[in-house]
Amino acid sequence: MQATTATPRTWPEGGITRVPAWIYSDEEIFRKELTTFFSGDTWSFVGLECEIPDVGSFKRAWMGDKQVIVVRDEDGINVVENRCAHRGGAICWKNSGEVKDLTCVYHQWNYSLKGELRGIPLKRGVHGAGGMPEDFDASKHNLRRLRVTVRGGAVWASFSNTVPEFADYCGPELLKRLDRLLSGRPLRMLGVSRQLIPSNWKLYFENTRDPYHGTLLHTFFITFGLYRADSKHITSPTESGKHSCNYAVPGDRSKGEDITNELTRFRGDLQLNDMETVRYFDEYGDGEMSAMQVFPSVFVQQHANILAMRSIVPKSTREVEVIWTYFGYADDDEHLQRIRLKQSNLLGPSGFVSMDDSELLKQMQNQVAGYPGSVGVVEMGGHGTETQVTMATEVGIRAFYDYYRREMSL
Template sequence: MTTDVQSLYRWPAADCTRIPYGMYTNPEVYALEQERVFQGPVWNYLGLEAEIPNGGDFRTIAVGDTPVILNRDRKGQVHAFVNRCAHRGAIVQRQTCGNARAHICCYHQWCYNLEGRLTGVPFQRGIDGKGGLPEDFERKEHGLRPLRVAILNGVIFGTFADEIEPLEDYLDKPFADQLRRQFNRPIKILGYQRQRVFGNWKLYTDNLRDPNHGGLLHMFQITFGIARLNQTGGAKLDKRGRHNMSWAAQQMGQFAEDDGYAGTERGDTKLQLKDPTLLQYRKEYPDDYNLTIASIFPNCIFQQIGNTLAVRQIRTKSAGEFEIFWTFYGYADDSAEMDAHRLRMSNLVGPAGLVSMEDGEAIRIVHEAILGSENEHAIVEFGGRGPVTDQATLITDVPMRGFWLYYCELMGIEPGKAA
C-alpha cells in the first residue's frame, strides 16, 4: 500500500505521550499494519514445539490476519507457510490441528507436502490432450508461501521478512533470558482458550504494557494481593523499548499497612477465599518473581501468574475486532497434583478469568468511545515523558510508549513532525 500514514493524523509529541485515536479505528491503518508490521521485519510467535511433537503434526494459526499452517515434517523439521492455495486462494488446511501426510485443498484437490511444496495437481495434463494446464507449468514455482522459522527453547517464531536481525538479537537479552526461564525444561500442553474482543488489537498491547491498570481495574487481583500497585514490581524493556515485561515479586495475599488504597472502594483486604489454595504460589524459579507478563512485539505474551503458565497470541480480525488465543502449559516432569494446581490457578486468567475478565470489557468501552474522534489523543504520561527506560514501579505506562515508537518506525511515522 502507498498510504502516507504520516499525513492522516497529528502526532504532537515526539516521545509518543500523545497517541491519535484514529490509529486505533481507521481501517486503512489496519490494512497497512498487516503489510508493515505483521509481514514486516519482526519475529511473530507461531507456537510451541510441544504442540507438534511428531512428524506430520500440524496446527493452523494466524500471523495478524494471515492464515498460516505450522507443522513438523517427517524428518523432524518445523515449517510454516501461508494457508492459502496457490490456485484460487482457498484455505488449504481447514482443521485446527491434527496429523497429516500432506495438506490438500478441498476446492480442486491441489496437494502440498509438509514442506509447503506443490506435489499434486489433478488433471494437470487434461484428458486425451484436452484441457489441463500449460505444458510449461512448474509445480515447484507454486508452493505455499513460506515463513522463515527460528526456535528458542522450544518456542517457535516466524517472519516474512527477507532481511531481519537474528531472533535472539530481536528479543534482546532480557527477553531471551525470560524465555529460557519459563521454558527451562520440556513442557506439556494443558489446554487452550480463545477470546473474541470487540476493539482494536493495539488497545490490548497498550493494556499489557500498562501495569498501572492492574492494581486499579482488577478487583480480584487487588482484593487478594496478587498485584497491588504498592507491591515490589516494575517493568523491563529491551534496548529498543519494543518488548516489555511487567513483574511483581511479593507473596500473594500480603498487604502493606500504607498501601495507597485508603479511602477508596478498592482497598478491602478483609475478604477471604473458601479455597485459599487458588493463590498458593509454589516457588519454582531461582528468582522471587511470582508474576511476569512478557510482551513481545508485535503479537504475543508469555505469562506467569503464580504457577499458571501460558502464552497468548493476538490474532487480528479487523480494525475493531481481534482474538486472543491462550495456550496453557506445565512441565513434562510435573506430578498429577501439580498439573491440577496449575489448572486450578488458570481460573485467574482467560476470557472469564478472575483477574483478567475485565480487560476485554475495558478495551471495548475505549474503542466505542473513541470512534468518530480520530484527531483527539490518548494521554500517555504515567512514569513521565522523554526516554523509554526500565521502570522500578508499577505506576507507569512508559512501556506503552516503547511499543508505539517502534510501531511508528515500521509504519513510516515520525511522531512530533508535522505532516
C-alpha cells in the first residue's frame, strides 16, 4: 500500500480544529470504525414499527456491515442477525415481506420468528446413515438475537450487552427532541428511497452536522423560501459529541402560520410550478425545524412537513448507502399526507436540496483520497464543542471528532 501520509495515523496539531484526510480512505481505520461503532456499544435505528405491522412482517436492516432481520411475532418485535447458525449464510434475501418462520435457503435450517432453531433437514440421516450426532444440542444454535428498544414507534437494536439503556444512551436533550417527533402517536409509512453515495460515511456525517453550508450550497432553500432569515439556528452536540441536535427556532412568532412569504429570494426570476412542494405549516405549534443525529446509524429529520429517518450504512472507505424512510402520522388527513409526499421531493437521491450534498460529497471523497496527507480546517465558531446559536459554526464537526478520537484512540 502506498504510504497514506508522511505521519501515518497521527492526528495533526490543532486537535479537533483539524481533520486529517487519511481518515477517509484508510482501510484499517474503516474496519475499526465498524467494530467500534456499528457493532460496538451503540444503539442503531433498524426500522419503524409501522413497517412491520403484522405477525410475520419483516424487514432487513443494516448495522454497518452486519445485516439483521427485524421481524414481528406474537410477543413483539425481534431483531436477529441475518446469519444462519449452520454455515453463516444469509437467511433473508429481501428487504421486506411476510414470513411464517425463518429458513435458510442453503440447507433449509429453520428458525422461529424469535430465531430459535426448530428444524434441521435430514437430522436423523438417510436410511440410518449420516445425520447429526445424537448429542447435537439445537438449543445452542439459535440465530444471534440483539437487544431491542421500541420507543415512539422507532425500533433500535444493539449487539452490545453493556451499552446503557436507550434513554440513557441518548441523554435527556436528544431524547426530548426525538420524543417531540416520535411521541408514541402511531406512525404511517410513506415510502423508502436508497442511494449509494461514493464518499466515506464520515463526510456524510459531517455534512448533516454542518449548518454553515446550509444556505451557501443549497441555493434552493433561499430561492424558494425554505430559509427563514429571522430563525435562530442551534447546534447542540450532546453526550460528549456522540450525538447532535440541530434545530431552528423562530425569532419572532407573531407573523402567523405561513412563514414562507417573508423570505429574501436568491433569484426572483425562478418559479416552481407547484408551490405546494415548498409551502409548509407549523404542525407542532412551536415553529421549529429539527434534526437529530443519533450516533452512529441515523439522522432523524423534520424539515418543513417532511419526516424522515436517514439510515447511514458504510459500505467501504469510499461508499456509504443512505436509506431514507419517509413517514407521517397514522391520523394525518389526505391533504397532509399529500403535502408530506410533495415536500419529500426536496430530499432523497434526487432531492432538490439533497442532491447538492450527494454530488458535493462525491467530489470531496476524490479530494481527500487524493491528498491523504492534507488537513481540513474546522474553526468556524471558534475552537470549542459547546452549543452554539448561529449558522456560522462547525461546532458539530469538532464535537464529533472529539468523541471519535477518544473512541478510536487517535
